[in-house]
Amino acid sequence: MNQVIWVVLLPFVGSVVCLLAHRKAVFALGMAASLGTLIVSVGLVAHVWEHASARVELGGWATPLGIALHLDGLSALFLLLTAVVGVLVGIQAGSYFAQSPELRAMGSRFWPLWLLLWGGLNGVYLCSDVFNAYVLLEISTLAAVGLTILSGSTASLVAGLRYLLAAMFGSFMYLLGVALIYAGTGQLDFLLLSRGVTPQVHTLTAFGLMVFGLLIKSALLPFHFWLPPAHSSAPAPVSAVLSALVVKASFFLLLKIWFVVFESISGGTPGGMPSQLLGILGSLAVFWGSFQAVRQSRLKLLIAYSTVGQLGYLFLIFPILASPDFQGHEALAWGGTIFHLFSHGLAKASLFLAAGCLLQAMGTDDLHAMRDIAGRLPVITFSLGVAGVSLMGLPPSAGFVAKWMLLRAVLASGQWWWAPVIVLGGLLTAAYVFKILAHTFVPSEGEALRLNSVPLVMTLVPLALAILCVLMGFRADEVIALLPAVPHFGTGKNGWEMP
Amino acid sequence: MNLILLFDVFLIAALLLVSWRLLGASDLFQATVLFISFGLFLSLAWIRLGAPDIALAEAAVGAGLAGVLLFGTFKGLEPGADRENDSFTSEPCRLDPISPCPGKIHLLLAFTCVGSLTTLLVLAVLDLPATGDGLTPMVSQFLERSGVEHPVTAVLLNFRFYDTWLELGVLVAAVLGILCVRNRFDLRELKVLQAPDVMLRRLVMGLAPTMALVVVYLLWLGDHAPGGAFQAGVVLAAMLVLLWFSGHASITGLSRMLWLFCLIAGFAVMLLVAVVSALWPEMRPLEFPEEWSAMIILGVEVVATLSIGVALSSLAILSLGAVDDPGGS
Amino acid sequence: MQVLAGMLCLLGAFFFMAGSVGVIRFPDSLSRIHALTKADNLGLGFIVLALVITSQSVAVGLKLILIWVLALVASSSICFFLGRKLIRGG
Numbered sequence: 001m002n003q004v005i006w007v008v009l010l011p012f013v014g015s016v017v018c019l020l021a022h023r024k025a026v027f028a029l030g031m032a033a034s035l036g037t038l039i040v041s042v043g044l045v046a047h048v049w050e051h052a053s054a055r056v057e058l059g060g061w062a063t064p065l066g067i068a069l070h071l072d073g074l075s076a077l078f079l080l081l082t083a084v085v086g087v088l089v090g091i092q093a094g095s096y097f098a099q100s101p102e103l104r105a106m107g108s109r110f111w112p113l114w115l116l117l118w119g120g121l122n123g124v125y126l127c128s129d130v131f132n133a134y135v136l137l138e139i140s141t142l143a144a145v146g147l148t149i150l151s152g153s154t155a156s157l158v159a160g161l162r163y164l165l166a167a168m169f170g171s172f173m174y175l176l177g178v179a180l181i182y183a184g185t186g187q188l189d190f191l192l193l194s195r196g197v198t199p200q201v202h203t204l205t206a207f208g209l210m211v212f213g214l215l216i217k218s219a220l221l222p223f224h225f226w227l228p229p230a231h232s233s234a235p236a237p238v239s240a241v242l243s244a245l246v247v248k249a250s251f252f253l254l255l256k257i258w259f260v261v262f263e264s265i266s267g268g269t270p271g272g273m274p275s276q277l278l279g280i281l282g283s284l285a286v287f288w289g290s291f292q293a294v295r296q297s298r299l300k301l302l303i304a305y306s307t308v309g310q311l312g313y314l315f316l317i318f319p320i321l322a323s324p325d326f327q328g329h330e331a332l333a334w335g336g337t338i339f340h341l342f343s344h345g346l347a348k349a350s351l352f353l354a355a356g357c358l359l360q361a362m363g364t365d366d367l368h369a370m371r372d373i374a375g376r377l378p379v380i381t382f383s384l385g386v387a388g389v390s391l392m393g394l395p396p397s398a399g400f401v402a403k404w405m406l407l408r409a410v411l412a413s414g415q416w417w418w419a420p421v422i423v424l425g426g427l428l429t430a431a432y433v434f435k436i437l438a439h440t441f442v443p444s445e446g447e448a449l450r451l452n453s454v455p456l457v458m459t460l461v462p463l464a465l466a467i468l469c470v471l472m473g474f475r476a477d478e479v480i481a482l483l484p485a486v487p488h489f490g491t492g493k494n495g496w497e498m499p
Numbered sequence: 500m501n502l503i504l505l506f507d508v509f510l511i512a513a514l515l516l517v518s519w520r521l522l523g524a525s526d527l528f529q530a531t532v533l534f535i536s537f538g539l540f541l542s543l544a545w546i547r548l549g550a551p552d553i554a555l556a557e558a559a560v561g562a563g564l565a566g567v568l569l570f571g572t573f574k575g576l577e578p579g580a581d582r583e584n585d586s587f588t589s590e591p592c593r594l595d596p597i598s599p600c601p602g603k604i605h606l607l608l609a610f611t612c613v614g615s616l617t618t619l620l621v622l623a624v625l626d627l628p629a630t631g632d633g634l635t636p637m638v639s640q641f642l643e644r645s646g647v648e649h650p651v652t653a654v655l656l657n658f659r660f661y662d663t664w665l666e667l668g669v670l671v672a673a674v675l676g677i678l679c680v681r682n683r684f685d686l687r688e689l690k691v692l693q694a695p696d697v698m699l700r701r702l703v704m705g706l707a708p709t710m711a712l713v714v715v716y717l718l719w720l721g722d723h724a725p726g727g728a729f730q731a732g733v734v735l736a737a738m739l740v741l742l743w744f745s746g747h748a749s750i751t752g753l754s755r756m757l758w759l760f761c762l763i764a765g766f767a768v769m770l771l772v773a774v775v776s777a778l779w780p781e782m783r784p785l786e787f788p789e790e791w792s793a794m795i796i797l798g799v800e801v802v803a804t805l806s807i808g809v810a811l812s813s814l815a816i817l818s819l820g821a822v823d824d825p826g827g828s
Numbered sequence: 829m830q831v832l833a834g835m836l837c838l839l840g841a842f843f844f845m846a847g848s849v850g851v852i853r854f855p856d857s858l859s860r861i862h863a864l865t866k867a868d869n870l871g872l873g874f875i876v877l878a879l880v881i882t883s884q885s886v887a888v889g890l891k892l893i894l895i896w897v898l899a900l901v902a903s904s905s906i907c908f909f910l911g912r913k914l915i916r917g918g
Contacts, residue, residue, distance in 0.1 A: 005777050005784035012668070013774065016767045019675075020759055058661050060786035065637050067661050069784075105684070113675055116668060123665070135665045142669055146676035157680065180623055186633040205623035702905045709898065 001047070001054035004069050004126060006040045007079055011119035018111040023104060027094045030111040034083075034090045037118065041076075041083035048076040055128070063128075063189045070128035070190065074338070077479070078125040078252055081342055084468070085244050085349045086118055092353050092461040093237040099455070106150055106235070113150075114241065117143035124249045128190045130178045130210075130261065133253055134171065137217065141167040144246050147238040148230050159229035166226040167217055170250075174213030180206035193261045207262045211274075214257065217250035220278075220315060221285035224308045228292075231307060232300040236356020239300065243307045244349040248341055251314055258318065272322030282315025283421040290428035294435060299355045299365040302432060303348065309425065310344045310391065313337075316406060316418055323413035332412060336405030339479065343390050343398035343469055350387040350465035354380050357458050361451045367436065372444040374437075376451060379459040381440050386466035388433030390473075393426045398472035507547060514540050527576065531569045538562025551725040552651045559733035564811055567740065571819040646792030648723040655727070656796045660785050664769040667803060670810040671766050677817045685755035686813060689820030695746025703745040710738040718804050728765075728800040732807025739812035743820075750809055751816060762813065765806030768799055833878040840874030843867045857914050865907040869900055 014033020018026050047054065053072040057063060093114070097107025120140035127133045145167070149160035182188055184203055185196040197203050219227040231242050258266050266274065289309025296302040317337040321330060357380050358373065359365045374381040390397035393404075403422055410418040472479070517537045524530040538561035545554035601609075638650045638658065645653035655663045678684065714731045721727025743749035750758055772795060777784045787795050850863025876896040880889040
């Protein structure tokens with residue numbers, strides 16, 4: 001299983017080559033690295049499909065001493081999502097950054113940073129070591145902040161600095177937790193830790209600090225303040241990557257920390273108080289984020305606030321799985337969460353890329369300026385609509401499958417009070433999606449806004465992402481079939497022992 | 500024994516006092532100076548805790564480099580030549596100039612949070628098992644197979660090669676980020692604000708060879724004693740910044756390509772090791788044969804020193820330097 | 829030898845003390861710099877000498893002397909820069 005490492009190596013090789021390459025060759029080289037990574041990622045998904053999980057000990061040093069890579073169903077799915085979004089965003093970036101000399105210069109910075117970020121994200125999905133995870137988060141954060149401030153505008157610098165400070169604070173909290181847990185147990189590896197952790201003051205503190213740090217990085221409600229400005233002020237391909245992938249990486253790590261490393265603590269607390277708290281914060285995020293999204297009058301800010309809301313759904317998995325009378329429906333909860341992750345990732349990337357096209361065509365992303373866009377830019381409007389349908393959770397999109405599975409899991413766990421969150425959240429989402437679409441259909445009064453031309457590729461990529469999002473709704477069975485290969489999850493009282 | 504205890508008590512008192520004064524300082528210049536002295540006291544504390552590697556890094560990076568960067572920032576914030584009467588509190592205090600300044604309630608909230616976090620940490624540390632060696636016994640057990648004699652170097656460049664490699668990637672990402680902030684592609688044309696001074700030129704000319712010697716010494720020391728690429732790289736960075744500051748040839752003279760090459764070399768060489776080991780049929784990824792490990796580690800350390808030196812000095816030069824000519828300020 | 833080293837240390841400490849008192853008591857910046865650099869360099873010299881005569885090997889002794897020389901160079905040039913800045917008015 002040595003080819004696991006290639007999903008980390010290939011983007012890094014691409015990053016180094018793009019940094020040194022001539023400006024004109026950067027796109028081709030970057031795309032080559034992206035496609036290579038996509039192929040390896042697909043190969044890894046196939047491997048997990050056939051043989052379940054895999055583990056590689058780096059440098060040939062056995063785990064307590066060295067670092068291991070761990071590939072399971074969950075990491076394979078995250079790798080796949082990242083690769084699909086990554087390649088499509090890369091295609092978009094190719095034409096986005098080719099339009100003017102200034103943008104071309106920006107593109108020569110975009111590719112090294114983006115590939116560095118991609119390698120870091122893939123590393124996070126494979127990581128099996130709490131300290132290694134910190135280093136990987138660090139590299140992804142710095143690359144992501146670099147991408148945020150790519151344009152160098154004052155707004156993006158302010159947003160980027162805020163993002164940097166929040167993310168650094170999160171990393172620092174996480175690192176404090178790592179130091180405590182290492183001092184307490186002498187282990188860093190996920191699996192070895194999961195056997196060694198017992199509920200004591202220092203392990204509980206470590207757990208709290210690590211979770212706290214990761215919550216800041218995944219922008220759960222009270223810690224979401226950095227997300228909307230950062231995601232809305234970056235160039236369109238960067239916004240797509242940040243919203244679709246980067247926040248998900250810290251959520252991935254949160255899942256691993258919660259359900260693997262501290263399984264004995266998070267699974268064993270009576271009543272699952274911390275899990276319920278996360279569920280409540282997630283629900284508040286759904287309402288607050290969607291509400292703020294409805295109030296925005298700038299398209300990119302609206303989409304960014306929508307990310308805050310949609311991320312909230314992910315946190316429902318914690319109370320669902322903590323339920324004491326929850327029998328054998330884990331697959332539903334996992335399936336719903338992962339489907340939501342996928343559908344949101346694809347839909348949000350599509351929305352941000354489409355918003356980028358609109359911004360370029362109109363020169364502004366003010367919703368009120370979007371008059372008669374539906375008739376004049378039909379492809380972009382169609383992408384906005386299709387991606388919006390998936391966000392709302394209407395059939396037959398992937399978003400529908402996700403919300404349906406989450407609803408069933410919520411009901412099966414006997415915690416009916418989360419059900420209104422899912423339904424009302426969907427309604428609020430519908431409100432802001434219709435707000436976007438309604439503006440596009442308003443006929444223009446008097447003189448029509450002069451539109452700049454947008455390259456054809458740039459309008460097709462968001463469409464492809466939106467269509468993928470719908471198509472995934474038809475392929476629910478395969479994803480669910482991959483999920484039992486999510487090993488080492490829920491090995492405790494729920495008895496969902498994986499091969 | 501009691502004298503040592505007395506020293507420790509003084510050290511802790513000094514750390515607390517300096518950090519308290521630092522937080523209370525209303526003058527940014529004073530705060531910067533206090534921050535540097537805090538770093539120096541902290542490195543003494545690391546020595547007392549038996550971690551000379553961290554002490555070296557803290558003194559060099561925490562006090563030295565961070566101090567330079569803070570002074571650079573201070574210089575950028577300074578409104579006029581005289582800073583007699585202006586206190587910086589009247590400036591907008593938030594990133595976002597529209598938001599209001601933090602009031603009493605914010606401070607109270609912050610103190611409560613910090614206080615409870617401190618209490619929690621103290622409780623957690625008291626709760627730690629007394630006999631926690633961590634992985635130290637294991638490291639010494641496998642030390643002879645690692646190719647070096649110093650356990651820290653063995654961990655950094657063999658057992659946890661992956662982490663160190665990624666850390667070099669972090670440095671590269673940081674430099675790329677600063678390039679975005681300054682909207683630049685290389686370091687050429689970045690100049691010091693004041694004209695270089697003859698006395699300083701002579702002094703740096705005399706010091707530079709000694710610094711180069713220290714770089715090599717620290718690098719070589721890493722094999723069997725505290726030292727190694729990170730510490731040597733910081734000294735190299737200090738040398739490069741001093742050379743630049745006094746108007747000598749430094750990395751600002753390099754062409755874009757050559758500079759990028761030096762910057763990325765450490766990360767790229769480790770990447771090369773990773774690629775070769777991943778392609779090698781009988782090897783695990785990032786594994787290298789035992790008989791070559793000493794050579795590989797030395798080679799990686801030499802290149803990493805260069806990259807760390809160039810990266811850190813680029814950070815300093817990018818934040819201190821200006822494109823316009825001396826009269827422009 | 830130990831006694832000699834101890835006395836040298838005390839002598840060094842005295843000069844450091846004198847330097848510090850000077851910094852506090854002297855009226856203006858120029859004389860403060862003077863107190864700091866002159867007295868402290870001498871104090872450091874005595875302490876280094878004490879360490880040299882008690883050190884185990886020649887290599888360690890030479891390194892200590894090198895440290896002293898470097899400190900001398902650094903402090904005297906910083907003294908010069910500060911002094912010049914003060915005289916030129918800054």
